[in-house]
Amino acid sequence: MELLPLWLCLGFHFLTVEWRNRSGNVMATSQGGCELLDGVADCRGQNLASVPSNLPPSSQTLLLDANPLKTLWNHSLQRYPLLESLSLHSCHLEHISRGAFQEQARLCSLALPDNSLSESYKETAAALHGLRGLRRLDLSGNSLTEDMAALMLQNLSSLESVSLARNTIMRLDDSVFEGLGRLRELDLQRNYIFEIEGGAFDGLPELRHLNLAYNNLPCIVDFALTQLRSLNVSYNVLEWFLASGGEATFELETLDLSHNRLLFFPLLPQCSKLHTLLLRDNNMGFYRDLYNTSSPQEMVAQFLFMDGNVTNISTVNLWEEFSSSDLSDLRFLDMSQNQFQYLPDGFLKKMPSLSHLNLNQNCLMTLHIREHEPPGALTELDLSQNQLSEVHLAPGLPGCLRSLRSFNLSSNQLLGVPTGLFADASNLATIDMSHNQISLCPRPGDLDPGGTPGCVDFRNVASLRSLSLEGCGLGALQDCSFQGMALTHLDLSGNWGLLNGSIAPLWDIAPTLQVLSLRNVGLSSGFKELDFSGFGNLRDLDLSGNALTSFPRFRGSLVLQTLDLRRNLLTALPQRAVSEQLMGSLRTIYLSQNPYDCCGVEDWGALQRLHTVADLAMVTCNLSSRIIRLTELPGGVPQVCKWERVDMGLLYLVLILPSCLTLLVACTVIFLTFRKPLLQVIKNRCHWSSIY
Numbered sequence: 001m002e003l004l005p006l007w008l009c010l011g012f013h014f015l016t017v018e019w020r021n022r023s024g025n026v027m028a029t030s031q032g033g034c035e036l037l038d039g040v041a042d043c044r045g046q047n048l049a050s051v052p053s054n055l056p057p058s059s060q061t062l063l064l065d066a067n068p069l070k071t072l073w074n075h076s077l078q079r080y081p082l083l084e085s086l087s088l089h090s091c092h093l094e095h096i097s098r099g100a101f102q103e104q105a106r107l108c109s110l111a112l113p114d115n116s117l118s119e120s121y122k123e124t125a126a127a128l129h130g131l132r133g134l135r136r137l138d139l140s141g142n143s144l145t146e147d148m149a150a151l152m153l154q155n156l157s158s159l160e161s162v163s164l165a166r167n168t169i170m171r172l173d174d175s176v177f178e179g180l181g182r183l184r185e186l187d188l189q190r191n192y193i194f195e196i197e198g199g200a201f202d203g204l205p206e207l208r209h210l211n212l213a214y215n216n217l218p219c220i221v222d223f224a225l226t227q228l229r230s231l232n233v234s235y236n237v238l239e240w241f242l243a244s245g246g247e248a249t250f251e252l253e254t255l256d257l258s259h260n261r262l263l264f265f266p267l268l269p270q271c272s273k274l275h276t277l278l279l280r281d282n283n284m285g286f287y288r289d290l291y292n293t294s295s296p297q298e299m300v301a302q303f304l305f306m307d308g309n310v311t312n313i314s315t316v317n318l319w320e321e322f323s324s325s326d327l328s329d330l331r332f333l334d335m336s337q338n339q340f341q342y343l344p345d346g347f348l349k350k351m352p353s354l355s356h357l358n359l360n361q362n363c364l365m366t367l368h369i370r371e372h373e374p375p376g377a378l379t380e381l382d383l384s385q386n387q388l389s390e391v392h393l394a395p396g397l398p399g400c401l402r403s404l405r406s407f408n409l410s411s412n413q414l415l416g417v418p419t420g421l422f423a424d425a426s427n428l429a430t431i432d433m434s435h436n437q438i439s440l441c442p443r444p445g446d447l448d449p450g451g452t453p454g455c456v457d458f459r460n461v462a463s464l465r466s467l468s469l470e471g472c473g474l475g476a477l478q479d480c481s482f483q484g485m486a487l488t489h490l491d492l493s494g495n496w497g498l499l500n501g502s503i504a505p506l507w508d509i510a511p512t513l514q515v516l517s518l519r520n521v522g523l524s525s526g527f528k529e530l531d532f533s534g535f536g537n538l539r540d541l542d543l544s545g546n547a548l549t550s551f552p553r554f555r556g557s558l559v560l561q562t563l564d565l566r567r568n569l570l571t572a573l574p575q576r577a578v579s580e581q582l583m584g585s586l587r588t589i590y591l592s593q594n595p596y597d598c599c600g601v602e603d604w605g606a607l608q609r610l611h612t613v614a615d616l617a618m619v620t621c622n623l624s625s626r627i628i629r630l631t632e633l634p635g636g637v638p639q640v641c642k643w644e645r646v647d648m649g650l651l652y653l654v655l656i657l658p659s660c661l662t663l664l665v666a667c668t669v670i671f672l673t674f675r676k677p678l679l680q681v682i683k684n685r686c687h688w689s690s691i692y
């Protein structure tokens, strides 16, 4: 009984939703090509040469994008006084009449991107000045210079968001954004800005988000926009980033300095809320260890700030660049694609909240794991493509990587990792150790407890789900290499000779494996066919680039979806029984680059009809001395082969029969003619005693 009201409610809700949707559809009438719905008139891409005059006067939103309007006249919008949002993207607009927005007192969002407003910018500026309530203005892609932009924005004090992206602005002085006291968001990306005068943003106390990406800024010094939450200066030519000294609290949370030419770690505010710092693709390094100096004078850089006749000197200690920065809230740090050869002592300690650290593509040679370094909160650590040859683990640090979930050590020069490093990381789910010349420790007991052993032990890392050991030069696997693990993804590709004819070493993880890659490992069918019957959860299996001569065996409740058998030595397609069983779940199978015998492809038709062969057009077969695409074979493949077989048999018969007959006749003639004397001669010379 209690359920009844609930059912009723649900039913009623359902009905209203249905009704609303249907009524909406009914309302969505079209008028002169425009869709009308809930006060929105959508006239995009209708090839209109003027603003339609027959839309409901109560329209609040008017979308006119991609119409060749060219000009907005005084009267163009006169009939729509309730307009709140107007979009004129790509309308070839060159001219906006002074009084075009006269009636639009309510307009709060105006989008004018990708037009030609630089043509008569003074008129346009005059038209904009009437918009006292405008909050969002998009002027991107209009070839505007800084003077034009300044004029257009003059006195639009209600603006909260402005985009000037993709224009031709080169310098910013303190007059451009004058009087925009409520501006929160400013997009200046993709201009040619090479200089920003001190004070250019001084009149913007509410500014929160500033995007200067894709400009030509050579440096940012004395950065003092304490109110800013996010600053994007990516894709410039920055060599320096230096926040103003002093104790002021910066609101800065996200700083993107990626794709620049920074040589030093940025000199960040002493007090900030920074949680995301992006430094990818610069030329940064730490240098103290490279210079063997003990005198502090040699470690400082002095910046001269000149403002009129005043010169200020700021001295920074380059070798301790990070030490004065406040990094305590930092969660995401991307330092990939730089020149870091080492991380100074205490560097990571300054970031207790760090959860993601990307050091991909640097020159790191050694990793030291100490107390709080890396910090305990770290969940993702990417050290791929460095020159790491050693990992040092300070003794007596149980659970030092306890939060770590993903650890990428791909493409380094590691031979092994310290005993227990992975075992202590109780949340570690993904390890990528591909392209290191490691070997797997033979038996747990063999380990040398001190130092870095020359092997890696993954046994009993129960949390691990995904492991890549591609191209590690692993020797033949031991039967217990994956003991105590519940892997779902395993990549063992490119380790030639790894399995020595049998997949027995994988049986420990067979029940859990979902994705298995055994590309280029030198598997051959050898003495018995490969049997994947115990792999009950396997979805994706890559066996390409091996030497299989027979189709692997799958039995039981199979969930296999993708199977790759390219570049093997298969001579026959999977038999009907096998393929039918497989096709239950299989969605994609790759079969090309195998030397199939054209006469053994009877099942081709059936396979083709299942639409699972992804490389159908590339499957070829060997027909005597030719290679033929299976798709090009005439309908009855077997007939061709039968004909070929019959043909060959006949040929042999035709060739051999006359010779035999001739020989027989010759022998008879000789026998009859010479009889005894010749026979005796032969017998004497060659001792053929038994033939005749």
Ligand SMILES: *[C@@H]1O[C@H](CO)[C@@H](O)[C@H](O)[C@H]1NC(C)=O
Pocket (backbone or CB within 6 Å): 017, 018, 021
């Ligand atoms: C309303 O209709 C739209 C498309 O016409 C559909 O995507 C949406 O899911 C529907 N909503 C409901 C609540 O049925």
Ligand SMILES: *[C@@H]1O[C@H](CO)[C@@H](O)[C@H](O)[C@H]1NC(C)=O
Pocket (backbone or CB within 6 Å): 074, 097, 098, 099, 100, 102
């Ligand atoms: C448009 O209106 C403005 C005043 O709002 C007026 O000065 C101007 O002459 C008008 N333009 C045309 C073409 O009527």
Ligand SMILES: *[C@@H]1O[C@H](CO)[C@@H](O)[C@H](O)[C@H]1NC(C)=O
Pocket (backbone or CB within 6 Å): 129, 154, 155
């Ligand atoms: C902008 O406002 C200032 C003062 O509020 C005024 O003197 C000036 O004429 C205005 N400019 C325009 C173009 O409206």
Ligand SMILES: *[C@@H]1O[C@H](CO)[C@@H](O)[C@H](O)[C@H]1NC(C)=O
Pocket (backbone or CB within 6 Å): 189, 211, 213, 232, 233, 234, 254, 256, 278
């Ligand atoms: C900075 O701007 C670039 C270019 O628009 C963009 O790709 C990048 O995602 C932005 N960075 C952040 C942190 O949003």
Ligand SMILES: *[C@@H]1O[C@H](CO)[C@@H](O)[C@H](O)[C@H]1NC(C)=O
Pocket (backbone or CB within 6 Å): 292
């Ligand atoms: C660095 O200094 C130490 C002792 O001060 C000295 O032994 C070493 O050779 C120096 N290395 C370089 C590269 O100058």
Ligand SMILES: *[C@@H]1O[C@H](CO)[C@@H](O)[C@H](O)[C@H]1NC(C)=O
Pocket (backbone or CB within 6 Å): 222, 305, 306, 307, 310, 311, 312
């Ligand atoms: C120079 O320093 C003084 C005092 O520290 C400060 O008031 C002034 O704004 C600074 N000038 C520049 C251009 O940094």
Ligand SMILES: *[C@@H]1O[C@H](CO)[C@@H](O)[C@H](O)[C@H]1NC(C)=O
Pocket (backbone or CB within 6 Å): 308, 309, 310
């Ligand atoms: C700097 O210039 C201002 C005027 O621009 C002048 O009053 C002041 O005396 C000058 N200071 C120095 C140190 O020259």
Ligand SMILES: *[C@@H]1O[C@H](CO)[C@@H](O)[C@H](O)[C@H]1NC(C)=O
Pocket (backbone or CB within 6 Å): 360, 384, 385, 408, 409, 410, 430, 431, 432
């Ligand atoms: C590890 O890094 C390499 C190279 O940067 C990348 O190709 C690979 O996808 C990463 N592995 C994981 C598991 O993210």
Ligand SMILES: *[C@@H]1O[C@H](CO)[C@@H](O)[C@H](O)[C@H]1NC(C)=O
Pocket (backbone or CB within 6 Å): 476, 500, 501
């Ligand atoms: C490979 O297997 C064969 C036969 O099972 C065995 O004799 C040989 O020792 C194995 N090789 C290695 C390296 O385990």
Ligand SMILES: *[C@@H]1O[C@H](CO)[C@@H](O)[C@H](O)[C@H]1NC(C)=O
Pocket (backbone or CB within 6 Å): 595, 622, 624, 625, 626, 627
């Ligand atoms: C047929 O397949 C064999 C491999 O079994 C290969 O060596 C040979 O080159 C192929 N024949 C032709 C004509 O391609």
